[in-house]
Amino acid sequence: MENPRLIENSAKNYLFQTLQKCHNNRVSIYYYALNFGVLFLFVGIICLILYYCSKQKLTDYEKQQKMLKDQQYILSKIRYYQEDKKERQRSQVSGITDLPYINE
Structure with a gap:
């Protein structure tokens, strides 16, 4: 005896595809946020080093x-x-x- 199906296969595929798109969007947003965060951190460190070097100049x-x-x-x-x-x-x-x- 088969288990009863509460939703149709097309609805199940639609929900799966929607959740998959949401997951891909979230991963993409995290990817860009992380890359921009690292970029800003790197630029900030470079700016601090250059500022410190310019202040040390006689x-x-x-x-x-x-x-x-x-x-x-x-x-x-x-x-x-x-x-x-x-x-x-x-x-x-x-x-x-x-x-x-x-x-x-």
């Missing part, structure tokens, strides 16, 4: 100050080594005759 005045500071540092090192060299030369010269010591 102004012309700051560049000049940094260059001046670097030059002063280099000159101080040169002076230090020159004075050190003179001190070593003085320590190798006799105090009375200004002649160098001879190591025998």
Whole structure:
């Protein structure tokens, strides 16, 4: 004995097709929403990185100050080594005759 059918086959197929279309529409909407969300997130991150990089850039005045500071540092090192060299030369010269010591 067969089970009773409460709806006709054509109505059943119509409902199945309608539900299938609804499912496809929902999947399509989720697909586009997810892709646009990821796109906006990616663009937002890129914008934040570019903004941060532009804020970290030195102004012309700051560049000049940094260059001046670097030059002063280099000159101080040169002076230090020159004075050190003179001190070593003085320590190798006799105090009375200004002649160098001879190591025998």
